[in-house]
Amino acid sequence: MTDHALLLVNLGSPASTAVADVRRYLNQFLMDPYVIDLPWPLRRLIVAMILIKRPAASAEAYHSIWWEDGSPLVVLSRRLQARVAEQWSEGPVELAMRYGEPSIDTALQRLAKAGVRRVTLAPLYPQFADSTVTTVVEEARRVLHSRNLPFEVDVLPPFYDQPEYLAALAASAQPYLQQGFDHLLLSYHGLPERHLHKSDPTGSHCLKGADCCQRASGDVLASCYRAQCLRTSSGFAERAGLSDAQWSVSFQSRLGRAKWIEPYTEASLEALAKRGVKKLLVMCPAFVADCIETLEEIGDRGREQFRAAGGEELVLVPCLNDHPQWVAALVSLCRRLPRGL
Numbered sequence: 001m002t003d004h005a006l007l008l009v010n011l012g013s014p015a016s017t018a019v020a021d022v023r024r025y026l027n028q029f030l031m032d033p034y035v036i037d038l039p040w041p042l043r044r045l046i047v048a049m050i051l052i053k054r055p056a057a058s059a060e061a062y063h064s065i066w067w068e069d070g071s072p073l074v075v076l077s078r079r080l081q082a083r084v085a086e087q088w089s090e091g092p093v094e095l096a097m098r099y100g101e102p103s104i105d106t107a108l109q110r111l112a113k114a115g116v117r118r119v120t121l122a123p124l125y126p127q128f129a130d131s132t133v134t135t136v137v138e139e140a141r142r143v144l145h146s147r148n149l150p151f152e153v154d155v156l157p158p159f160y161d162q163p164e165y166l167a168a169l170a171a172s173a174q175p176y177l178q179q180g181f182d183h184l185l186l187s188y189h190g191l192p193e194r195h196l197h198k199s200d201p202t203g204s205h206c207l208k209g210a211d212c213c214q215r216a217s218g219d220v221l222a223s224c225y226r227a228q229c230l231r232t233s234s235g236f237a238e239r240a241g242l243s244d245a246q247w248s249v250s251f252q253s254r255l256g257r258a259k260w261i262e263p264y265t266e267a268s269l270e271a272l273a274k275r276g277v278k279k280l281l282v283m284c285p286a287f288v289a290d291c292i293e294t295l296e297e298i299g300d301r302g303r304e305q306f307r308a309a310g311g312e313e314l315v316l317v318p319c320l321n322d323h324p325q326w327v328a329a330l331v332s333l334c335r336r337l338p339r340g341l
């Protein structure tokens with residue numbers, strides 16, 4: 001069978017580090033109602049305000065991490081696509097970005113031209129969030145409908161607790177853990193608390209007690225990003241042979257004034273340094289490819305914050321990128337887990 005395609009989808013990056021390109025990208029990203037989940041007029045107003053200063057600041061940050069062949073996130077996702085294509089014998093492997101290029105629309109049209117019959121859509125996010133997974137699925141649904149594409153489509157669900165994924169994460173971190181360290185911080189992309197309340201199907205879970213995410217199960221666990229981050233963390237720590245005292249979890253990349261899920265990475269970096277941690281490892285398991293949020297926010301600014309608070313060395317553990325065990329895990333997950341769209 002060679003007519004079963006795989007469509008890998010990551011978040012996307014600006015086309016270049018020019019302020020105009022960063023503004024265009026941020027506008028598309030932040031106007032997504034799954035990202036800023038407010039009624040259109042209010043969202044338009046807030047995004048217009050963000051777009052006054054942020055494009056220039058973000059362009060500078062992108063410039064500091066940009067590679068000769070483009071955005072790290074896009075370059076690394078392309079490498080992953082190439083490695084996965086070597087193992088996916090069922091059909092073509094395409095890559096799309098939710099924002100910017102190549103779009104989901106372009107990729108699905110390419111697959112239609114290639115004559116595929118079935119598409120497995122793989123959002124490259126281990127943990128569920130409306131702002132990542134749902135928006136990818138809904139955009140694919142919109143394109144399929146508006147272009148009347150004839151595919152059978154299934155979707156890789158979040159794989160935050162899947163053994164292949166956790167084993168790949170542990171294998172990729174192993175060389176760094178072996179170097180010795182005082183503490184490991186698992187820093188995940190943050191989310192506004194409001195998003196967690198919205199996705200909670202019971203209306204009774206989420207942030208109402210200190211350990212609510214730790215105790216989550218069933219439908220609640222399936223929709224709670226924070227709970228899934230905690231599961232990834234404990235699953236990873238168990239496989240890596242870490243004791244509870246050796247690691248902790250935090251959430252980075254806050255934007256705006258709303259309350260985001262805690263603890264915040266900035267506060268954790270400072271608290272760990274003040275507690276006497278000298279050598280800190282940081283992993284970012286919400287991202288499967290290194291990007292501005294890992295390289296610049298943690299690798300540059302986070303390192304400075306940690307040192308300013310008295311820490312000595314912050315080592316950023318690379319994301320899974322195109323690690324061979326991750327490539328094999330992703331192929332295996334895409335064969336084993338997908339459910340109908």
Ligand SMILES: C=CC1=C(C)c2cc3[nH]c(cc4nc(cc5[nH]c(cc1n2)c(C)c5CCC(=O)O)C(CCC(=O)O)=C4C)c(C)c3C=C
Nearest residue numbers: 011012013014035058073129131132189255286291292293
């Ligand atoms: C309301 C704002 C945002 C939400 C919600 C959000 C969720 C979210 N994002 C990722 C993954 C990535 N985000 C990236 C960059 C980025 N994220 C936001 C805002 C929200 N993200 C902004 C404004 C930016 C742009 C950079 C900046 O100006 O600071 C990236 C990196 C993209 C790159 O080009 O490198 C990723 C990846 C997840 C996983 C997530 C929810 C869990």
Ligand SMILES: [Fe+2]
Nearest residue numbers: 011189253293
């Ligand atoms: Fe983000």
Ligand SMILES: [Fe+2]
Nearest residue numbers: 206213224227
């Ligand atoms: Fe929760």
